[in-house]
Amino acid sequence: ARPVRAPRGVELHCKGWRQEAALRMLCNNLDPECGERPDDLVVYGGTGRAARNWECFDAIVRSLLELEDDETLLVQSGKPVGILKTHPWSPRVLIANSNLVPRWADWEHFHELERKGLTMYGQMTAGSWIYIGTQGILQGTYETLASLARQHWGGNLAGRIVVSGGLGGMGGAQPLAVTLNEGVLVCVEVDRARIERRLRTRYLDAMTEDIGEAIRMAGTAAEQKRPLSVGLLGNTAEVLPEMVRMGFIPDVVTDQTSAHDELNGYVPAGVSCEQAAVLRSSDPGRYVEMALDSMAVHCRAVLDMKARGAVAFDYGNNLRAQALKRGVENAFDYPGFVPAYIRPLFCEGEGPFRWVALSGDPEDIAVTDRALMEAFPYKERMVRWLTMAEEKVSHMGLPARICWLGYGEREKAGLIFNDLVRRGRVKAPVVIGRDHLDCGSVASPNRETEGMRDGSDIVADWAVLNALVNVASGASWVAYHDGGGVGIGYALHAGQVTVVDGTDEAGLRAATVLRNDPAMGIIRHADAAYGRAVEVARERAIRIPMINRFT
Amino acid sequence: ARPVRAPRGVELHCKGWRQEAALRMLCNNLDPECGERPDDLVVYGGTGRAARNWECFDAIVRSLLELEDDETLLVQSGKPVGILKTHPWSPRVLIANSNLVPRWADWEHFHELERKGLTMYGQMTAGSWIYIGTQGILQGTYETLASLARQHWGGNLAGRIVVSGGLGGMGGAQPLAVTLNEGVLVCVEVDRARIERRLRTRYLDAMTEDIGEAIRMAGTAAEQKRPLSVGLLGNTAEVLPEMVRMGFIPDVVTDQTSAHDELNGYVPAGVSCEQAAVLRSSDPGRYVEMALDSMAVHCRAVLDMKARGAVAFDYGNNLRAQALKRGVENAFDYPGFVPAYIRPLFCEGEGPFRWVALSGDPEDIAVTDRALMEAFPYKERMVRWLTMAEEKVSHMGLPARICWLGYGEREKAGLIFNDLVRRGRVKAPVVIGRDHLDCGSVASPNRETEGMRDGSDIVADWAVLNALVNVASGASWVAYHDGGGVGIGYALHAGQVTVVDGTDEAGLRAATVLRNDPAMGIIRHADAAYGRAVEVARERAIRIPMINRFT
Ligand SMILES: NC(=O)c1ccc[n+]([C@@H]2O[C@H](COP(=O)([O-])OP(=O)(O)OC[C@H]3O[C@@H](n4cnc5c(N)ncnc54)[C@H](O)[C@@H]3O)[C@@H](O)[C@H]2O)c1
Ligand SMILES: NC(=O)c1ccc[n+]([C@@H]2O[C@H](COP(=O)([O-])OP(=O)(O)OC[C@H]3O[C@@H](n4cnc5c(N)ncnc54)[C@H](O)[C@@H]3O)[C@@H](O)[C@H]2O)c1
Known part of the structure; x- marks a missing residue:
C-alpha cells in the first residue's frame, strides 16, 4: 500500500x-x-x-x-x-x-x-x-437516461424500473443517475464490497441479497413514483434469467459489468468473487470459457426482457459481441x-x-x-x-x-x-x-x-x-x-x-x-x-x- | 488518361x-x-x-x-x-x-x-x-549488403561471391547492389526475358546458361577482386543443389524469387517458364505441390551452403516458412x-x-x-x-x-x-x-x-x-x-x-x-x-x- x-x-x-x-x-x-x-x-x-x-x-x-x-x-x-x-x-x-x-x-x-x-x-x-472519479460517468449516465426518458416517456423515469448489473468504477454511477431522473434501479453486483462502498458514498440507497425482496422494494417505490436504488448481491447471469422466469420484466434493462474483459472483468455464474480470484490465476483458460458462457446466458435474458416489452440497450461493455461469440445470433437486436x-x-x-x-x-x-x-x-x-x-x-x-x-x-x-x-x-x-x-x-x-x-x-x-x-x-x-x-x-x-x-x-x-x-x-x-x-x-x-x- | x-x-x-x-x-x-x-x-x-x-x-x-x-x-x-x-x-x-x-x-x-x-x-x-521511384529498392538492397559486408568482412564484398535467385521487379536490383559493394553475384533466374531486360538497363553485366561457366566467371572475378554480376538461366531448386554437389560454396546465399506466392511467384524444378504458365492454369493444385516441393529442395541447398560456411539470409520472400510446411524443420536456422x-x-x-x-x-x-x-x-x-x-x-x-x-x-x-x-x-x-x-x-x-x-x-x-x-x-x-x-x-x-x-x-x-x-x-x-x-x-x-x- x-x-x-x-x-x-x-x-x-x-x-x-x-x-x-x-x-x-x-x-x-x-x-x-x-x-x-x-x-x-x-x-x-x-x-x-x-x-x-x-x-x-x-x-x-x-x-x-x-x-x-x-x-x-x-x-x-x-x-x-x-x-x-x-x-x-x-x-x-x-x-x-x-x-x-x-x-x-x-x-x-x-x-x-x-x-x-x-x-x-x-x-x-x-x-x-x-x-x-465517478462524476464523469454519473453525468454521462444521467444524460443518457434523460434522453431515453424523453424518447419513451416524455421526460423522466418516475414510476419506471431499471435493471442493470455492475457497481464498479463506472457502473457505480447508475444508482444516482437513475434516481436523479426520478426512477427506480435494481442493480445486480457480485462483489459485496462494491455495494457497500456505494452505500457509504450515498450513491446507492439500499442493499439486499434476496431477489424477491429487491423486486418488491422496486415495485413499491415505482408505484409511489418514489426514486430508489437497490444493490442486489448476485450474479447477472443468474439473477436476470431468474427474473424472467419469475415473470418480472423491468421497464428498462442494460448492463455495466466489465463484460469487455472476459478474464478480469466478468465473474462467471456459480462462482463467488473470491473463488473467481483464485480460478482466474490457477486456470485462466477455463475461467474465460466459463465467463463467456455466462455472458451468453446473461445476454439471452436481456433479449427475453426486451421481447416482453423492456427497453433494452447496451451500455458499451461489449456484452453483445461476447455473447455472439457464444452463438447468441440475435445479440445485436438491441442497440x-x-x-x-x-x-x-x-x-x-x-x-x-x-x-x-x-x-x-x-x-x-x-x-x-x-x-x-x-x-x-x-x-x-x-x-x-x-x-x-x-x-x-x-x-x-x-x-x-x-x-x-x-x-x-x-x-x-x-x-x-x-x-x-x-x-x-x-x-x-x-x-x-x-x-x-x-x-x-x-x-x-x-x-x-x-x-x-x-x-x-x-x-x-x-x-x-x-x-x-x-x-x-x-x-x-x-x-x-x-x-x-x-x-x-x-x-x-x-x-x-x-x-x-x-x-x-x-x-x-x-x-x-x-x-x-x-x-x-x-x-x-x-x-x-x-x-x-x-x-x-x-x-x-x-x-x-x-x-x-x-x- | x-x-x-x-x-x-x-x-x-x-x-x-x-x-x-x-x-x-x-x-x-x-x-x-x-x-x-x-x-x-x-x-x-x-x-x-x-x-x-x-x-x-x-x-x-x-x-x-x-x-x-x-x-x-x-x-x-x-x-x-x-x-x-x-x-x-x-x-x-x-x-x-x-x-x-x-x-x-x-x-x-x-x-x-x-x-x-x-x-x-x-x-x-x-x-x-x-x-x-525505384531508386529506393536499389539503395535498400545496397545498404543491406553493405551492412552484411561490414559485419562479416569489415566493409565491402570485394572478392566475395553472392548466389541468389530472381531478377524480377525488386530482385532485379540485386546485381547492381552487389557490384556497387564491389562483389560478385551469380543470380539464378528462370525467365530469359528478365535476364535480358536487366542486361539492357545495364544493371546486370553478363549472362550464361551454363552453371560451370557461371562459377568460373565468378571465381575469376572474385580472385581479381573485380565486381561482376552474372545472370544464370536456370531454376534455383536445381542450380543450388547442383552447386553444392559440385562443391561450390559461395560466400553469401540469399533469394528473391517470389516464393511467398506458390502459385504465381515460384517456378518448380524441371519446368520451363512457358510450361509453368500452362500448368499453372491447367492444374493449379499440382503446380502448388510441385512448387512447394521445389522450395524445400531449394531451402535445403541454402542450409547446406550455410553448413559449409556460407552466410545465409532470407530477403523477406517467405521461402523459410514455405519449406517448413514441407518438413524442412531447420528452415529458420538462417535469419x-x-x-x-x-x-x-x-x-x-x-x-x-x-x-x-x-x-x-x-x-x-x-x-x-x-x-x-x-x-x-x-x-x-x-x-x-x-x-x-x-x-x-x-x-x-x-x-x-x-x-x-x-x-x-x-x-x-x-x-x-x-x-x-x-x-x-x-x-x-x-x-x-x-x-x-x-x-x-x-x-x-x-x-x-x-x-x-x-x-x-x-x-x-x-x-x-x-x-x-x-x-x-x-x-x-x-x-x-x-x-x-x-x-x-x-x-x-x-x-x-x-x-x-x-x-x-x-x-x-x-x-x-x-x-x-x-x-x-x-x-x-x-x-x-x-x-x-x-x-x-x-x-x-x-x-x-x-x-x-x-x-
Ligand atoms: N461510456 C461507456 O460506453 C461506458 C460507460 C460506463 C460503463 N461502460 C462499460 O461498463 C463496464 C463496467 O465499467 P466499470 O468501470 O464499472 O468496470 P469495473 O470493472 O470497475 O466494474 C465491473 C463490476 O461488475 C461486477 N461484476 C462482474 N461480473 C459480474 C456478474 N457476472 N454479475 C454481477 N456483477 C458482476 C464486478 O464485481 C465489478 O464491480 C465496462 O465494460 C465499461 O467499459 C461503458
Ligand atoms: N523489403 C522486403 O521485404 C523485400 C525486398 C525485396 C524483395 N522482397 C521479396 O522478394 C521476392 C521477389 O520480389 P520481386 O518484386 O522481384 O518479385 P517478382 O515476382 O517480380 O520476381 C520474381 C522472379 O523470380 C523468378 N523465379 C521464380 N521462380 C524461380 C525459380 N524457381 N528459379 C529461378 N527464378 C525463379 C521469376 O521468373 C521472377 O523473375 C518477393 O517475395 C518479395 O516480397 C522483399
Whole structure:
C-alpha cells in the first residue's frame, strides 16, 4: 500500500504548469478517493492503469519534475520512454497505450505482453490521466437516461424500473443517475464490497441479497413514483434469467459489468468473487470459457426482457459481441446507447467537457460552475445538472466538474476559465480535458461508431487524425489508445488535456484545441452524411473541402 | 488518361512552401515517370494510391492552393475532410490512411469499404506523397549488403561471391547492389526475358546458361577482386543443389524469387517458364505441390551452403516458412534480413533518409550529393553510393536522392540543405522525408519488428508515438498508415516530410524533426534491450528515463 495524492495549491513542483498539471492528474488518478485499486495502479474499467508499474510511476514523476517548457515526455503503455526537445507550443506529454498491430490485437496477445511487462491497459482516461472519479460517468449516465426518458416517456423515469448489473468504477454511477431522473434501479453486483462502498458514498440507497425482496422494494417505490436504488448481491447471469422466469420484466434493462474483459472483468455464474480470484490465476483458460458462457446466458435474458416489452440497450461493455461469440445470433437486436441516445449530440460537436481545479479548493469549481451558468443561461439541461451537481456530487480527489458542451461553447468556456485564473477568481490553474468517448475522437464499431449512416463504423482514420490535430493545436498532453470499455482490438481513440494558467498563450492554445477537437466531431459526422452535422458545419463555418466552401 | 506532373521552379502556386511542397509531391507521385498506374492513382506496391479518386485529388489540390500558413488540411484515406486553423509551427497536412479498428482490419473488410468509396490503400509512401521511384529498392538492397559486408568482412564484398535467385521487379536490383559493394553475384533466374531486360538497363553485366561457366566467371572475378554480376538461366531448386554437389560454396546465399506466392511467384524444378504458365492454369493444385516441393529442395541447398560456411539470409520472400510446411524443420536456422542486417543500423538511428529538389533541376541533387560527401567524408558506404547513384541512377519525376543516415547525421543534413537553399546554391526549396520503413516508425512483426529481443514485435505504441512526435516537432506533413508491403492488419507505420526553404524557422523545424524522428528508433531499440542502442543513447545524450539520466 502506497497512498498517492496530488499536490494542491499554487506552488509549482515542476518547471511549468503543464508539467505540474500532468503530475497532479497522474497522482490524482491514483488517489484512493478517486481510483479503484490504486495499490495496483488500477484507476477504473477492469484493469485501466495510470502507469505500468510503480517503478514506471516513479520514473514518470521524476521525468515530469525535470521536464522543461520546450520538452516532451513520451509514455509508451504507462512507461516513460523518452524526453525530447520539441518546442513551447507542442504538448508536454505524448501517450500511446495498449496499441498492438491489428492482426494480433486481442486479449490473448495483450495478456502475454502484459505478463512480460511490455504493455498495460490504458482504458480511456486511466492511462491518459484525466479520470475524475465517478462524476464523469454519473453525468454521462444521467444524460443518457434523460434522453431515453424523453424518447419513451416524455421526460423522466418516475414510476419506471431499471435493471442493470455492475457497481464498479463506472457502473457505480447508475444508482444516482437513475434516481436523479426520478426512477427506480435494481442493480445486480457480485462483489459485496462494491455495494457497500456505494452505500457509504450515498450513491446507492439500499442493499439486499434476496431477489424477491429487491423486486418488491422496486415495485413499491415505482408505484409511489418514489426514486430508489437497490444493490442486489448476485450474479447477472443468474439473477436476470431468474427474473424472467419469475415473470418480472423491468421497464428498462442494460448492463455495466466489465463484460469487455472476459478474464478480469466478468465473474462467471456459480462462482463467488473470491473463488473467481483464485480460478482466474490457477486456470485462466477455463475461467474465460466459463465467463463467456455466462455472458451468453446473461445476454439471452436481456433479449427475453426486451421481447416482453423492456427497453433494452447496451451500455458499451461489449456484452453483445461476447455473447455472439457464444452463438447468441440475435445479440445485436438491441442497440448501443450511442446510436440510440448520444449521436444526435455528437452532430452538434457536443461531448463530455470536463475540468479540474489544481488548487484543490472545491470553491474554485463552484466559481467555474457559476461562470458557465452565467455564460450559457439558455442551456437548461446544463444549468439543471450543474445546480444538482454542486449540491449532491461530492468531490473525489481534486475538485472537478463535467458537463456536455458543444462546438463553440467549449472554446468559450476555456477562455472564461483562463480569465478566471488570470483575475485570481480561482486560486490556481485549471485543467480542461474530456473522455475519449467524444464526437470526433473514437472509432468503436460496437459503441461510439455503431451503425454509422454511411457504413464507416470500422474506419479508424478519424481517431488518428484527432490525436494528430490535438498535438498540432497545442494541447498540454495527448493520448492514443487501443481498447477502453469494449476491449483490446475493438476501439481506437484519442484524448487531449489542456491547462489554462491565465496567460495569453495558454488561452490561445486552449481556444485552438477546444475549437478543433469538437470540430472533428462535426466533420466526421458530416462526412458520414448526418444532415445536422452538415448544417452545423455550414452555420459555424467549419471548412469541409468536399462539402462546403467559405471563400 | 490524365497526365499529372509536378510544377517545377521557384514560383509559388500556394501561400507557402510547405503547402507548395505537398502539392508538388502529390503530383509527383502520379507522374507517369514515377508512379505505376497513375490513371488509377496507383503509385506502387499493388494498389498504393496518392488520393482516393480524381474528385478527391482535385479537392486536395484546391485545398492546398488556398491553405494559409497557420492552417492544417486533414486527409482521411486520400480524401480531404477538413481545414482547421492551427498555428505556424504545426504541420500543414495531417494524413491517416487505411486505418481500421483492429478486430476488422483485414483485406475483406478493407475491400468492402473501398468498394463503398470510404477508404483507399495508402501503402507507405504512396498516400503520404513521398515516393521517389525505384531508386529506393536499389539503395535498400545496397545498404543491406553493405551492412552484411561490414559485419562479416569489415566493409565491402570485394572478392566475395553472392548466389541468389530472381531478377524480377525488386530482385532485379540485386546485381547492381552487389557490384556497387564491389562483389560478385551469380543470380539464378528462370525467365530469359528478365535476364535480358536487366542486361539492357545495364544493371546486370553478363549472362550464361551454363552453371560451370557461371562459377568460373565468378571465381575469376572474385580472385581479381573485380565486381561482376552474372545472370544464370536456370531454376534455383536445381542450380543450388547442383552447386553444392559440385562443391561450390559461395560466400553469401540469399533469394528473391517470389516464393511467398506458390502459385504465381515460384517456378518448380524441371519446368520451363512457358510450361509453368500452362500448368499453372491447367492444374493449379499440382503446380502448388510441385512448387512447394521445389522450395524445400531449394531451402535445403541454402542450409547446406550455410553448413559449409556460407552466410545465409532470407530477403523477406517467405521461402523459410514455405519449406517448413514441407518438413524442412531447420528452415529458420538462417535469419531474416531485418534482424540480421538492418536492425543493427536501426540501433544507430539509421534509416532511409530521402530528399527531392522542388526546382526540378537534377543539378540541385548533384549539389546536395556533393554537400553530403563533404560533410560526411568518413561515411564510406554513403560516399560510394552517392558517387555511383549520380552516375547510374536516372531520375524519375522530380529529381530525388536516397541514402541511409543515422542519428545526428539526418539533422545535420537537413541544416546543410536549408543552408544551400538560403545561399541560392540550390534553386528552390528541398523536401526531406523518408520511407515508413524506418528505425522508430513502424510496427510490423513479419518484417521490421520480426524477432525483437524482448518479444515486443507486435507492440504498436511506437508507431503512434512517432507520428505524434513528428507533429509535435514541426514536420510539414505527417502520415499514419495501416498496411504497406505486408498487407492490411499486418503493420502500422508513420511518415514525416519536412520542407526547408532557407529560413531560420524552417531550419529549426527540420532540425527538430530530423533529430527526434530517428531518436525514437534508438529509444525503441534501447527499450527492447539492444545493447548498441543503449550505448548510442548514452553517447548522444538521448534521454530515456528508465535507462539513463543526464543531470
Ligand atoms: N461510456 C461507456 O460506453 C461506458 C460507460 C460506463 C460503463 N461502460 C462499460 O461498463 C463496464 C463496467 O465499467 P466499470 O468501470 O464499472 O468496470 P469495473 O470493472 O470497475 O466494474 C465491473 C463490476 O461488475 C461486477 N461484476 C462482474 N461480473 C459480474 C456478474 N457476472 N454479475 C454481477 N456483477 C458482476 C464486478 O464485481 C465489478 O464491480 C465496462 O465494460 C465499461 O467499459 C461503458
Ligand atoms: N523489403 C522486403 O521485404 C523485400 C525486398 C525485396 C524483395 N522482397 C521479396 O522478394 C521476392 C521477389 O520480389 P520481386 O518484386 O522481384 O518479385 P517478382 O515476382 O517480380 O520476381 C520474381 C522472379 O523470380 C523468378 N523465379 C521464380 N521462380 C524461380 C525459380 N524457381 N528459379 C529461378 N527464378 C525463379 C521469376 O521468373 C521472377 O523473375 C518477393 O517475395 C518479395 O516480397 C522483399
